Amino acid sequence: METAEIARRFLTFFENNGHTVVPSASLVAEDPTLLLVNAGMVPFKPYFLGQRTAPYTRAASAQKCVRTVDIDEVGKTSRHASFFQMLGNFSFGDYFKAEVIPFAWKLLTDPVEQGGFGLDPERLWVTVFFDDDEAESIWRDKVGLPSERIQRRGMEDNFWSMGVPGPCGPCSEIYYDRGPAYGVEGGPVADENRYLEVWNLVFMQFERGAGESKTDFEILGDLPKKNIDTGMGLERMAAILQGVDNIYETDTLGTILKRAAELSGTKYGENENVDVSLRVVADHVRTATMLVADGVKPGNEKRGYVLRRILRRSIRNMRLLAGAAEDRHYMHDLTATAIRVMSELYPELRTNAEAIHSVIDAEEKNFSDTLRSGTALFNRAAERTKVGGHTQFSGADAFQLHDTYGFPIDLTLEMAAEQGLSVDEGTFRSLMQEQKDTAKRDAKSKKLGNADIGVYARLLDGSGATDFLGYTDHESESRVLGLIVDGQPVTVARAGDRVELVLDRTPFYAESGGQLADKGTVASDGRGLVDVDDVQKPVPGLFVHRGTVRSGELAVDDHVHAAIDGDRRASVSRSHSATHLIHSALRNALGTGTGQAGSENQPGRLRFDFTANKAMTPTELAEVEEEVNTVLSGDIQVRDFQTSLDEALAMGALAMFGEKYGDRVRVVEMSDYSRELCGGTHVPATGQLGIVKLLGESSVGSGVRRVEAAVGIDAFRRLSKESMLVSQLSDQLKTPREELPQRIDTMVARLRAAEKEIEKLRAAQVLQAAGGLAANAREVGAARVVTHRVDDGVTGDDLRKLVLDVRGRLGEDGPVVVAVAGVPKDRPVVVVAVNKAGQERGLAAGELVGVAARVLGGGGGGKPDVAQGGGTDASAVDTALRAVEQRISESV
Incomplete structure (x- = not known):
């Protein structure tokens, strides 16, 4: 049974049993405490914690997950993987043990022709928590599983919590007996290699307190509602149903591994070192493809570093497989294979294939250059270490390799081990921490403030989503629904307080889609005045206005007058509309594979990031600028409307790569020249932009370029300043404007020649x-x-x-x-x-x-x-x- 069919069968079974099928969330977690989604229940975490009310009582999903803690183990075994898919069914106060256990048994053992997985009931074992008599009774008396195939285990194995105070409870794990060839008899307690865990049923029924470990915490009492959270590893189930030994032989990972072997001229199963490298490549290429598809870009921090690290590990392992002298590029072919095998479940991979290739191909090219220069530095440092009679590679050299050449520490560790050297990781970590301590504080913490996300979630649940009026109104009469000071809800905010306000309706645009937030004031009938300098949406649908109480005081339930800075809004809107025009012009100049990778729209100025493997030429920049200004001079009407996502895509509307959209979307179009999904504010017609001046183009990361531009009066001021500068140069050099480039080239050439002559004289003097x-x-x-x-x-x-x-x-x-x-x-x-x-x-x-x-x-x-x-x-x-x-x- 193919992996995609296993997932479809799982979701269909639970949909037929009253569950809402929830699409996989992005790998980029909404939870600010997580780098990436690492478990199937993560998207439902706010519901289990009581931060938000679930819109359904039963749900099922096939969730994409990435775990980074085991990256170093990937390849060394046939069971570790950095990317995996978790099938799960969830109940939010609806059903509990008596229903979920029979659900699991029926799906696992029903014949294939009846929609089940067709597993032999005689090969299934379960474990339950040591005092969970209820679960054992259901397995034995309701399902009919013999007592000898039900085993009891303690907190370490069969009790689940999130690791923090909150919901917890016992669990029951289901195991499949792979037979005597895989180990000894005796059930899961005897051998978990032979008896392979396929499904974990978690019974959330208690609330836990603080604790130091997985088993050291106090049970505070029962939850108001009992919940269910289950997890079935899709790859592991595929291995069982496809009759193969491990996940690297399934139809997904196995296909990528086979292609890596073909490209490198190796064979799987004959040499352990080769097998390790092939498993690393297969896993990491798939993980990288899925991360890039969800909008992650290679970088030196956080998610970007995770992606860069796994990409570079896979690239280097392909080089090792193909031979040290081999300098071919393999990632495009391997990524295409990953897209093909995964697109059955994730069709958006096919749609975004060109953009995914652009990012990964660029990182491979960059790393090829890095390997040439960095490996030379590594070899010199390793030689110096050995000549000095030492066996430990310097932590300072490891840091230089990371900081200057982009070598992940694990790559340095691998290369050092190949030469019989260890690495001074203590010094390396110390230097890394020192660098982080001197860097600026993370921008995200500034945006989220210091309130717990649960505070915002409770406000949303209690008051509902904010009604945004800003597309048509610059002012509104509103009511204060909530106030937050120093991260805590308050009823009153007084003069001098730094405050966060939630209003029932607002004209203020909250920062999103690259557009900066509005600024303005909130006044309460002469009692208090707040200067608003930022607006954010810490949870979807809730607009949080941040500012300082200039005078008086504001209280919850006050009726207030909210007003934005209209001139600033108009300037930002001009920048946003210019961004759409630049996006279309870039696609016309560079090809439709050029995708948006980020933007920022400020008053009178913008930046636009896009995928590209090389710098734009001055001629291309000039052509883009001319096209944009030609279009805007036509005074095209800017129109926005709501429609379904499918209809918007069918009419050619561009969606930002990696962004997730709901069923209903807003489309902003400028005739047939530009049509995009966008929630931002825009000018009524392009003629209001005045003029757009491109300020330059640069690289901002692997496979990502950036153009910056001035718009409207800011563009005019820039042009006026440049004109004045050119006049000054013309006067000083006594040269007509049109001859300045040639005159300056001549002067620079003479200066360089003089410098070279001076250098020769100095070198000769030294050698004397x-x-x-x-x-x-x-x-x-x-x-x-x-x-x-x-x-x-x-x-x-x-x-x-x-x-x-x-x-x-x-x-x-x-x-x-x-x-x-x-x-x-x-x-x-x-x-x-x-x-x-x-x-x-x-x-x-x-x-x-x-x-x-x-x-x-x-x-x-x-x-x-x-x-x-x-x-x-x-x-x-x-x-x-x-x-x-x-x-x-x-x-x-």
């Missing part, structure tokens, strides 16, 4: 000292040694040439060491060279540079014959050279 330095070499131990500090202003290349020249003059008659230091660009640099005779006596340039670099407050390394390092303390140059001499005297 070589003869004198060689003649004055001193005896240090058994070696002839030259240490010298050159004048500031020289380059690292100058130092290297001087060192090699002096070493060459001293020949091979005995050990020779030359160490020269300087301070180019205010940062000290030291270069050391050792001749062959010196190397044979145990002297190594890499080690000696390390001695000097540590004194300078830095690091460095290189080969045994020549090495370069540096630091930050320019005052320690002489001390560093003396340290080199001291080490030589101790060595020879």
